Amino acid sequence: ARARLLEAFAAVDRAFRELFQSLFGGGAAELALVDSEDPLEAGLEVRAEPPGKRLQSLSLLSGGEQALTAIALVFALFRSRPAPICVLDEVDAPLDDANVERFCRLLAHMAETTDTRFLVVTHNMISMAAMHRLFGVTMGEPGVSQLVSVDLAGAEDLLAA
Amino acid sequence: ARARLLEAFAAVDRAFRELFQSLFGGGAAELALVDSEDPLEAGLEVRAEPPGKRLQSLSLLSGGEQALTAIALVFALFRSRPAPICVLDEVDAPLDDANVERFCRLLAHMAETTDTRFLVVTHNMISMAAMHRLFGVTMGEPGVSQLVSVDLAGAEDLLAA
Amino acid sequence: MQFERLRLVGFKSFVEPTELVILPGLTGIVGPNGCGKSNLLEALRWVMGESSARALRGGSPASGGGMEDVIFAGTATRPARSFAEVTLTLDNRARRAPAAFNGEDRLEVTRRIERGSGSDYRINARDVRQRDVQMLFADAATGAQSPALVSQGRVAAIIAARPDERRQLLEDAA
Amino acid sequence: MQFERLRLVGFKSFVEPTELVILPGLTGIVGPNGCGKSNLLEALRWVMGESSARALRGGSPASGGGMEDVIFAGTATRPARSFAEVTLTLDNRARRAPAAFNGEDRLEVTRRIERGSGSDYRINARDVRQRDVQMLFADAATGAQSPALVSQGRVAAIIAARPDERRQLLEDAA
Ligand SMILES: Nc1ncnc2c1ncn2[C@@H]1O[C@H](COP(=O)(O)OP(=O)(O)OP(=O)(O)O)[C@@H](O)[C@H]1O
Numbered sequence: 302a303r304a305r306l307l308e309a310f311a312a313v314d315r316a317f318r319e320l321f322q323s324l325f326g327g328g329a330a331e332l333a334l335v336d337s338e339d340p341l342e343a344g345l346e347v348r349a350e351p352p353g354k355r356l357q358s359l360s361l362l363s364g365g366e367q368a369l370t371a372i373a374l375v376f377a378l379f380r381s382r383p384a385p386i387c388v389l390d391e392v393d394a395p396l397d398d399a400n401v402e403r404f405c406r407l408l409a410h411m412a413e414t415t416d417t418r419f420l421v422v423t424h425n426m427i428s429m430a431a432m433h434r435l436f437g438v439t440m441g442e443p444g445v446s447q448l449v450s451v452d453l454a455g456a457e458d459l460l461a462a
Numbered sequence: 463a464r465a466r467l468l469e470a471f472a473a474v475d476r477a478f479r480e481l482f483q484s485l486f487g488g489g490a491a492e493l494a495l496v497d498s499e500d501p502l503e504a505g506l507e508v509r510a511e512p513p514g515k516r517l518q519s520l521s522l523l524s525g526g527e528q529a530l531t532a533i534a535l536v537f538a539l540f541r542s543r544p545a546p547i548c549v550l551d552e553v554d555a556p557l558d559d560a561n562v563e564r565f566c567r568l569l570a571h572m573a574e575t576t577d578t579r580f581l582v583v584t585h586n587m588i589s590m591a592a593m594h595r596l597f598g599v600t601m602g603e604p605g606v607s608q609l610v611s612v613d614l615a616g617a618e619d620l621l622a623a
Numbered sequence: 624m625q626f627e628r629l630r631l632v633g634f635k636s637f638v639e640p641t642e643l644v645i646l647p648g649l650t651g652i653v654g655p656n657g658c659g660k661s662n663l664l665e666a667l668r669w670v671m672g673e674s675s676a677r678a679l680r681g682g683s684p685a686s687g688g689g690m691e692d693v694i695f696a697g698t699a700t701r702p703a704r705s706f707a708e709v710t711l712t713l714d715n716r717a718r719r720a721p722a723a724f725n726g727e728d729r730l731e732v733t734r735r736i737e738r739g740s741g742s743d744y745r746i747n748a749r750d751v752r753q754r755d756v757q758m759l760f761a762d763a764a765t766g767a768q769s770p771a772l773v774s775q776g777r778v779a780a781i782i783a784a785r786p787d788e789r790r791q792l793l794e795d796a797a
Numbered sequence: 798m799q800f801e802r803l804r805l806v807g808f809k810s811f812v813e814p815t816e817l818v819i820l821p822g823l824t825g826i827v828g829p830n831g832c833g834k835s836n837l838l839e840a841l842r843w844v845m846g847e848s849s850a851r852a853l854r855g856g857s858p859a860s861g862g863g864m865e866d867v868i869f870a871g872t873a874t875r876p877a878r879s880f881a882e883v884t885l886t887l888d889n890r891a892r893r894a895p896a897a898f899n900g901e902d903r904l905e906v907t908r909r910i911e912r913g914s915g916s917d918y919r920i921n922a923r924d925v926r927q928r929d930v931q932m933l934f935a936d937a938a939t940g941a942q943s944p945a946l947v948s949q950g951r952v953a954a955i956i957a958a959r960p961d962e963r964r965q966l967l968e969d970a971a
């Protein structure tokens with residue numbers, strides 16, 4: 302069990318470093334096992350340094366930087382053990398346009414290189430345009446949800462409702 | 463002290479009902495003192511019913527509905543005791559375009575009817591356009607923040623950076 | 624094992640029978656605030672065996688809430704329903720399911736809750752326990768606790784967690 | 798009492814002297830992720846007497862953090878600074894300040910922190926205690942605990958709080 306955990310750690314750490322750099326366009330990040338000599342007891346520490354900045358405690362990162370770091374970690378866990386389904390509920394809400402584009406590029410790359418199916422809830426036009434298909438949820442009757450298939454133009458109408 | 467608290471409660475409750483309806487375009491909301499007969503010991507309960515829906519526990523409201531309800535409460539507290547400064551850090555992030563517009567209309571109304579000065583951080587173009595003036599924060603040198611005054615077109619460039 | 628289709632009835636704001644086809648690649652879900660997008664995603668977490676009402680935004684028992692908060696509670700013009708049911712269809716042609724079900728091409732996992740009588744689970748119309756459903760998905764690197772299900776507002780929670788809480792993520796990935 | 802101007806130096810990512818003029822009405826603050834928008838708002842909360850490092854996203858003492866996390870920590874090309882200082886200019890022409898300062902047209906509230914020696918407060922160049930600054934703002938219906946300062950991601954926290962926690966909001970408004 303110890304050997305398997307260390308192997309998984311090394312795989313996730315390698316993927317995390319690479320995904321962080323692609324999402325931030327540089328910088329450096331790493332995972333570390335802390336608080337115990339025995340990997341089976343240790344905690345998982347995340348270290349992240351956006352480009353040009355000095356490594357500090359994660360809590361000092363901005364809202365957008367924390368979201369991007371978390372996305373890099375979720376996708377790194379994926380790489381080492383692919384899941385059949387990934388659900389992302391408005392994870393792009395704290396991101397500015399430049400970071401939404403990087404996020405969408407990574408998402409498209411994950412969709413091409415794994416069998417994972419993605420369900421992505423978003424209000425962001427850039428993310429909507431990156432999807433392979435769109436479903437709209439409406440409440441024709443107040444309080445009653447209905448699912449309809451829409452195209453990009455239809456989605457814009459829905460939001461402007 | 464008890465009489466003053468009850469008076470404040472009545473004023474905040476009245477303002478909250480009114481602001482909720484203007485933000486949601488209908489529905490009903492109210493405040494209630496619960497868990498104790500003595501108003502000085504009681505807790506403050508918030509009840510909210512978006513238009514056409516049945517009153518349920520607040521935790522079942524959507525992300526956007528919770529944000530709007532919280533904004534109505536913050537502004538209601540304001541009405542009964544105006545503060546000189548109000549700071550809102552990306553409170554419009556969970557809102558769709560229709561609700562961002564209602565939020566901006568209410569914000570403009572609060573700015574006209576009180577002496578409160580507002581500092582509003584936002585990524586949303588609709589909110590930016592509603593501001594009286596815009597300041598941009600940039601990092602010309604990585605890790606070093608600078609403040610510059612911008613107009614709307616300048617703000618769009620900053621975000622697309 | 625691939626996810627193919629999700630069918631809901633009486634689950635939160637989806638009172639009418641609703642079907643979401645889950646295709647390969649990126650499926651976007653859009654709509655105004657409060658229309659039911661997060662409810663739809665929670666139906667998926669629920670059918671995979673979620674045991675915490677709070678993780679589905681239900682109230683705590685102390686405040687009179689619980690798992691029954693997922694049953695359609697009615698609107699200004701419609702009465703509340705007495706049950707909620709969600710069925711998830713899986714493609715098992717790669718033969719990765721536990722032995723008891725591995726002979727079938729498709730698995731239909733159903734969870735149903737009725738007011739006053741708790742949840743029942745079925746796989747291909749046979750009654751099973753919650754544990755069986757949770758194991759089925761855990762073996763397939765998914766399930767209600769999967770880090771790949773990121774709820775609204777929770778994306779930065781992975782970063783804000785303590786190191787020992789994050790360890791669990793590594794164990795799931797091992 | 799009106800807020801007129803905020804000046805920072807060495808506070809988080811604002812290493813160079815920075816001035817924000819606070820005018821009536823709506824002032825928007827925009828910029829890419831991680832550029833320093835929330836840091837600027839936190840400087841305002843800090844100078845009004847915030848005593849919790851966590852409320853300014855600083856680390857807990859257990860993880861080696863604390864209020865000194867607000868001092869510029871350096872970048873890849875610049876060294877860390879040894880102090881941070883923020884000054885808030887208030888217009889007191891309406892004469893609402895506590896007696897000790899009410900004779901003046903303007904109040905300049907300054908907070909300064911140096912590595913290894915804690916925070917000092919001054920009002921119009923006279924040394925005061927943290928309590929004096931906190932009382933000055935509490936009497937003016939504002940301050941570091943004011944519900945009108947809504948931090949990033951915290952807007953729904955008022956709704957998610959327990960009823961006894963929300964009571965505090967009412968007391969502040971009374
Ligand atoms: N058991 C239930 N019965 C009926 N309606 C319910 C039930 N549970 C939740 N709802 C309704 O569902 C709505 C919330 O839906 P949901 O959270 O999915 O919205 P959303 O589309 O994600 O919105 P946002 O974009 O704001 O996040 C609430 O208005 C609530 O009244």
Ligand SMILES: Nc1ncnc2c1ncn2[C@@H]1O[C@H](COP(=O)(O)OP(=O)(O)OP(=O)(O)O)[C@@H](O)[C@H]1O
Pocket residue numbers: 351354355357361362363364365366395599605808809810828829830831832833834835836837866867868869870871949
């Ligand atoms: N003491 C400090 N010294 C230097 N830099 C700091 C310090 N504290 C925080 N920072 C930097 O400030 C940045 C975060 O700034 P801030 O949270 O204000 O961004 P923001 O503009 O609000 O971004 P977002 O739009 O993502 O919320 C981090 O990248 C962090 O490295």
Ligand SMILES: [Mg+2]
Pocket residue numbers: 390524525526660661662775
């Ligand atoms: Mg939602």
Ligand SMILES: [Mg+2]
Pocket residue numbers: 363364365551834835836949
């Ligand atoms: Mg911020």
